[in-house]
Amino acid sequence: MRTQVCIIGGGPSGLLLSQLLDRAGIETVVLERRSRDYVLSRIRAGVLEFGTVGMLEKAGVADRAHAQGLPHTGTYLAVQNAGFRIDFDDLIGKRVLVYGQTEVTRDLYDAREKAGGIVIHDLDDVELHDLDSGAPYVTYRKDGTEHRIDCDWIAGCDGFHGPSRKAIPRDVLTEYERVYPFGWLGVMADLPPVDHELIYANHPRGFALASMRSPTRSRYYIQAPVDDPLKKWTDDAFWDELRRRLPHDAAERLITGPTIEKSIAPLRSFVADPMKWGRLFLVGDAAHIVPPTGAKGLNLAVSDVHYLFEALKSHYHDADDHAIDTYSATALKRVWNAIRFSWWFTTTMHRFPDQDPFDQAIQDSELRQLQSSRAAQTNFAENYVGLPY
């Protein structure tokens, strides 16, 4: 088979890129290792930046997000059971949309299906070949048979563990990494959220976050050791710990009940540089990981897609390769902004095992400044709602 852009990975970045390119008359094939149901069973991000919503509109897949998503004009930050609000609307005139990654991905799958797009599922042994030639190709195995796709370009949208980043020679690639000494224990529950906005809580017992997916579905997280056995965290143990860390008024309002999902995720920051080598582009989690504190993972994947889509459009429509040649540098500039914000917010909101009195005093000072300074809040709002592309 031959196509113009072979996209490895049918997560949000691969599907969005495919949808945008298709609408611009550029051919794609998407190769996804898992089944569609499996991809749609993964519970991940929940907060869409202003620019991400714009990208979904551009791709023609924003109707359900607008109808069902929850616009949030601000967020609460809590310190030791008391809180203050950061008002995005007042500070910068923008808002975020709370709409789950699962739903974004479902909307994209539906759109690709409606447009007759080629998405091949349930495959193995994806390998990238001749990336430094003008004629790259991808091979994979499906139902015991080897297949080959010849293409002009390969988009590596295959997440942190996929084969794309590993296809860049070791002596070309620099990797930057920070692993945090804790994880997030997250639950989903079909219960009304404790508040109509998100609450990020800094507490001596550890960080907590109250989020949601809808007016009847809550998403909560608490900082926990990454190797804690899940069975230690019964529903009651989780609710008790969450209640201790939330602001007192929210804790009193918290409605508890059975959870429908519970898992512990590790926290890391990671950047691969460059994000382009030969005919391969890295996109989204394949190139970078952020801790979830800033709600940036999915949004960063979408901004990569923006830069790559514009670059490929210039290549095919205008025979202009400037944006192709500068894709890595352009995308990485925005990536590092999100890496910095996510690192700062993580460092400011969590308890570290080796936190000494100096670290503690700095954290307290950061939060006091955020509470009292409009300039500091404006900076927070700009980063949280999403820096411009």
Ligand code: RFL
């Ligand atoms: P994805 O979503 O990981 O999609 C990559 C796709 O590639 C497929 N794949 C392969 N396909 C073919 N051949 C192979 N060899 C392949 N290897 C992998 C995978 O099956 C998958 O379908 O990356 P993408 O599209 O770049 O999107 C990025 C976002 O998914 C990610 O940044 C966020 O979900 C990160 N993240 C969160 N971000 C937030 O903003 N808020 C959150 O609350 C949040 N929670 C999370 C998260 C990421 C998690 N991961 C990756 C473990 C919770 C978890 C558990």
Ligand code: PHB
């Ligand atoms: C979520 O709802 O899953 C969520 C929200 C905000 C974050 C991280 C996760 O910072």
